[in-house]
Amino acid sequence: MYPANQSFLVLGLSRSGVAAAEFLLSEGAETYVFDDVRGGAVEKAVQSLTEKGAKTVNESLLPELINRCHALVLSPGIPVDHPLAVAFKRAGKAVIGETELAARYLKCCVLAVTGTNGKTTTVSMLAEMLAAGGVKATACGNIGVPMLSCRNLAERDVAVAEISSFQLETLSSLKPHIAAVLNISEDHLNRHYNMENYVYLKSRLLKNQQETEYAVLNYDDSVVRGFAEKTRAKVVWFSRKERVDGAYIENGSLFFRGEEIVKIEELALREAHNIENALAALACAKLMKINNEAVAKALKTFKGAPHRIETAGVVDGVTYIDDSKGTNVNSTVHAAQCMKNETVLLLGGKDKGYEYAPLFEALKRTKVVRCVIYGENAFKILESAAKAGYKNVTLTEKFDYAVKIARLLAARGQTVLLSPASASFDEFQSYEERGDRFVSVVRAWQEEERVRAEEERLRIGAAEDFADDARNEEKNEESE
Numbered sequence: 095m096y097p098a099n100q101s102f103l104v105l106g107l108s109r110s111g112v113a114a115a116e117f118l119l120s121e122g123a124e125t126y127v128f129d130d131v132r133g134g135a136v137e138k139a140v141q142s143l144t145e146k147g148a149k150t151v152n153e154s155l156l157p158e159l160i161n162r163c164h165a166l167v168l169s170p171g172i173p174v175d176h177p178l179a180v181a182f183k184r185a186g187k188a189v190i191g192e193t194e195l196a197a198r199y200l201k202c203c204v205l206a207v208t209g210t211n212g213k214t215t216t217v218s219m220l221a222e223m224l225a226a227g228g229v230k231a232t233a234c235g236n237i238g239v240p241m242l243s244c245r246n247l248a249e250r251d252v253a254v255a256e257i258s259s260f261q262l263e264t265l266s267s268l269k270p271h272i273a274a275v276l277n278i279s280e281d282h283l284n285r286h287y288n289m290e291n292y293v294y295l296k297s298r299l300l301k302n303q304q305e306t307e308y309a310v311l312n313y314d315d316s317v318v319r320g321f322a323e324k325t326r327a328k329v330v331w332f333s334r335k336e337r338v339d340g341a342y343i344e345n346g347s348l349f350f351r352g353e354e355i356v357k358i359e360e361l362a363l364r365e366a367h368n369i370e371n372a373l374a375a376l377a378c379a380k381l382m383k384i385n386n387e388a389v390a391k392a393l394k395t396f397k398g399a400p401h402r403i404e405t406a407g408v409v410d411g412v413t414y415i416d417d418s419k420g421t422n423v424n425s426t427v428h429a430a431q432c433m434k435n436e437t438v439l440l441l442g443g444k445d446k447g448y449e450y451a452p453l454f455e456a457l458k459r460t461k462v463v464r465c466v467i468y469g470e471n472a473f474k475i476l477e478s479a480a481k482a483g484y485k486n487v488t489l490t491e492k493f494d495y496a497v498k499i500a501r502l503l504a505a506r507g508q509t510v511l512l513s514p515a516s517a518s519f520d521e522f523q524s525y526e527e528r529g530d531r532f533v534s535v536v537r538a539w540q541e542e543e544r545v546r547a548e549e550e551r552l553r554i555g556a557a558e559d560f561a562d563d564a565r566n567e568e569k570n571e572e573s574e
Contacts, residue, residue, distance in 0.1 A: 208276070421515065
């Protein structure tokens with residue numbers, strides 16, 4: 095499908111929606127845009143696109159575009175069972191996403207990564223490995239950079255794409271040279287309805303691959319291991335537990351097919367889940383013929399993805415950790431297991447359709463001593479805590495309240511961990527915005543602490559000066 099002289103409706107003006115609209119306009123397509131969200135970012139996007147030739151429509155006119163438009167371009171945040179998407183399908187029209195547009199037009203090699211957890215970290219690691227090996231590589235996709243931004247890359251260049259289940263709903267043409275599936279656990283069930291649908295969507299990343307491509311799969315995950323039977327690609331494994339044909343651990347080092355790559359003690363990130371991510375990334379890098387030194391260098395210096403177990407600051411002896419990217423149970427459990435000191439955990443947000451009782455069972459075996467629960471799904475989480483017999487909980491309504499309460503509850507030497515096990519969309523546009531809000535609050539407290547310390551220093555200094563003056567005055571009186 096070539097967009098010139100055709101008509102498209104772009105529904106949803108997120109980063110990917112804007113990128114899709116800009117691409118269609120640049121190719122000469124008649125482009126309609128609509129987003130029912132109102133606000134600064136959307137209004138600016140609409141204005142910018144209108145200046146470039148896009149046509150805005152009112153909601154009442156959307157049905158008229160079903161016959162006029164050749165396809166609906168759906169932003170990932172909008173489900174495929176949206177009434178307008180259903181209407182387009184019934185009319186025999188295509189419903190695609192920005193990622194699908196990119197898949198049809200990219201000239202460069204594509205390495206694609208999906209899974210429930212670890213996608214952003216693995217994509218970032220892999221991009222750094224490729225760069226260290228002299229390859230021009232761009233991290234894109236669900237990481238926050240639209241895939242269409244890579245359309246000008248040359249054939250010798252590489253797009254390293256993070257692919258979410260939302261993107262896979264509207265993706266049919268992508269044929270990655272390497273497709274990696276990291277792990278699969280319950281997530282987004284409010285969107286996909288059940289695990290069967292979710293697992294199927296993840297497997298779609300492999301469906302177009304042929305015998306000349308590679309599928310990098312997690313041997314330790316039984317669901318992912320089953321994907322080996324669903325692909326025509328060459329299967330390369332990674333495992334923390336077994337010696338496999340691919341990437342594995344042996345004698346305290348990461349190996350690939352018999353070659354030692356790097357010692358675990360040399361890694362910048364040594365937590366179990368990050369070692370798993372490193373194994374997946376290095377397997378992909380080695381299949382791309384990147385030398386061992388470049389792979390090791392990247393792993394020794396990689397500092398982690400934003401909002402993933404990052405220290406936001408220390409206030410009054412309490413360490414604040416930003417793990418806003420922890421949007422499901424497994425991710426939050428991983429974060430909690432990384433905590434070395436007693437921890438107050440911030441939980442809640444937009445529900446994603448799964449049960450939280452397993453989370454509280456797991457928390458009993460961590461350093462978490464209390465949970466502050468907030469957000470749209472607060473009562474559901476509270477019920478799960480009760481079912482699990484977990485009693486150390488505090489309930490509040492809003493995110494800001496929860497952060498302030500956590501500060502009151504945490505004692506010097508303890509940690510406050512934001513790892514909500516929930517989406518952010520009840521109060522925020524993204525997990526990034528939620529994490530940024532957390533960091534900004536902590537930094538404001540740090541500034542208050544600095545000001546107090548400075549005032550105390552000045553007060554003590556003034557008192558000492560006064561005392562010195564008094565002593566000098568006494569000496570003068572004695573000498574007289």
